[in-house]
């Protein structure tokens with residue numbers, strides 16, 4: 532195994548043996564045959580519809596983790612829409628490199644096609660993935676509200692007004 536035999540599965544760049552993550556994408560590097568990755572990139576490029584590859588990148592969907600994001604990106608690619616997966620803001624910590632919420636960005640010209648793909652495949656509300664992770668905080672907020680209301684009612688019921 533040579534020093535540059537580690538590859539980023541996302542962008543396909545090769546790295547020296549001592550690096551663990553791709554400095555560009557944060558993906559864990561894999562020891563893979565260069566040819567296989569190049570073929571995969573070529574295959575990916577072949578699938579991309581040039582009409583969907585124009586304009587600035589816009590938010591298309593949220594995902595709970597890299598695996599889910601890659602699944603969505605795969606669905607989009609099948610329809611010719613290229614996409615970029617990036618870590619959601621606030622999770623830019625090395626420990627969370629392979630986990631944590633992701634955002635899927637697509638070129639502006641492919642945004643509508645991406646939305647159609649996500650609707651067709653049952654991912655009706657892509658933002659729901661992020662809402663799910665925020666639910667525990669909501670439950671706690673709701674619980675605190677109930678406790679506050681009960682406390683006020685009890686205070687009013689037991690308080691003697693002079």
Ligand SMILES: [Zn+2]
Nearest residue numbers: 539542553556
């Ligand atoms: Zn990379």
